[in-house]
Amino acid sequence: MVLDPHRWLELRRFRGLYESGAMSLREIAKETGLNRRTVTKYLSGEAPVAPPKRTTEGRQQGRVVDEVAPLIDAMLRSEILLKASVIHERLASEYQVTINYQRVKIYLQEARPRIAEELGISPGELAGLHRRFEVVPGAQAQVDWGDEGKVLAHVGIPKVYSFHMTLSYSRDPFCCFTTSQDLASFFDCHRAAFAHFGGVPMTIVYDRTKTVVRRHVAPGEAVPLHPEAVAFSGHYDFDIDVLAAYRPAGKGRVERQVLIVRDHVLAGRAFSSTEEMNAAFAAWVPLRRAKVHGTHGEIVGHRAVRDHMALRPLPSTPYVVAQRHLRHVGKDCLVAFDANLYSVPARKVRPRQLVEIRA
The missing domain is CATH 2.40.50 (OB fold (Dihydrolipoamide Acetyltransferase, E2P))
Incomplete structure (x- = not known):
């Protein structure tokens, strides 16, 4: 790594303090904001602290990335969270610019906060932002459980759960209520959802539930899937997409649905069975489909028609999951x-x- 002129000047003033023992490498790294290994390299004698190269006329040489900085800034103004790898790829493919990927990453560390400030986005807001994604009809559904507690305790059922599946393109909902979250119940609910939608989405997104994932693994490692989940997905011809750990925004559509169903179907009502609860959801679905969705701006039912038409057909025979x-x-x-x-x-x-x- 070669220090830019400003960082070189800032680091040089700490050399005497380091050699006299007044400051440690850790303290200097904290003070300058540089990586400790960089500070060690330049102050411990591993690499000389030299001023930046200058041209024969005595002017300081410009950085290679400065030539494409206006292009990068324009990309950030259109999408502030654009990844360095995407910017590097577009510079090469769309502008035929060959530049080292690390130079792009380093430039973004300075440019992104600056562009965010231009756009009126505070540093705190920038850290909390995430990119909203959209999918084509039939491409994806999201699945989640809801814990409805003791709504049927008065009839001797200690706990009730709600199973939710949402089609990501239209936000068309499915929900059914069950007294168990075991493997057979989990995939029974899938079969009911496929029948409700009239087909199977290409991909279903899950969190790391034990009915889909055999065991938890470290980040970056391949997730071992439950054999029954693999067999079930193969029979119905859909792909399993398991979210990375601590990624709640990855299935925000279905998590929002859990709250909507709780408010519009269950709140203020009394039930005596899960069948009554399922009937209440079925009666509410036409109301939901008649609404204009706040995100995609279309009537949910109109968009759901396109979603349903793009789903894969149901197999001729169901797959029965068993322990x-x-x-x-x-x-x-x-x-x-x-x-x-x-x-x-x-x-x-x-x-x-x-x-x-x-x-």
């Missing part, structure tokens, strides 16, 4: 499962054979 367990067959041709004994065909198995049970 799978391995058990040994006893000498009496019985297997033990869940505190019960079940018989197996004596002609097809032998004692101590390992068999798979689908619950």
Whole structure:
């Protein structure tokens, strides 16, 4: 890394303090805002602190990135959160500019706050911004659970959950209520959602729920998917998209739907069964589809027609998800499962054979 003139001048004034022991490398790095390794390199003798190169006329040489700075600034004014990799790619493809990627990244550290200030965006607002994405019809749905608590406690049901699926293009909603979040219930709700929409989206977005992800892994590592989730998605021909950890904005459409359904379907009403709750949602759907959505500005139902037409067709036979367990067959041709004994065909198995049970 070569220091620019301003950073070189700022760092040079700390050299005497460092050599006299008055300031440590860590303190200098904190004071100048430079990386500690850069400070170490230039002050510990690993690299000389030299002034920037000058031309034969004595003028300071300009940076290569300065030639394309107006182009980069224009890109940031149109999209303040544009990534350095995207800017670097567009400079090469659209303007035939060859420049080192790191130079673009370094320039953006200075340019982005400056352009944000021009646009009236404060540093705090800039840190909290995220880019809204849109998709084509039929391309994506988002899935989430809602915890509805003890709405049926008076009839002996301790807890009720709401399953939600939202089509990302139109925001067309689906919801059903269940008393369990287990694997079979989770994918039963998927089948009901596909029937409600009349097809299957190309991709479904999930958070890291245990019914989709086998175990949590470190950031950047491949996420191991649950075998039943893989089999189910293969049967219905959709892709599984698991969000990175701590990315709540990645499925904001469905998370917003959880709150909307809670307010418009459940609030102020009493129910005696999940079937009544499902019927209340079904009665509310036409009202929702008649609304003009605040984000895309169209009537949800009109946009939903395009969404539904682009969905993939349902397979001829449903895929039944089951919990799978391995058990040994006893000498009496019985297997033990869940505190019960079940018989197996004596002609097809032998004692101590390992068999798979689908619950």
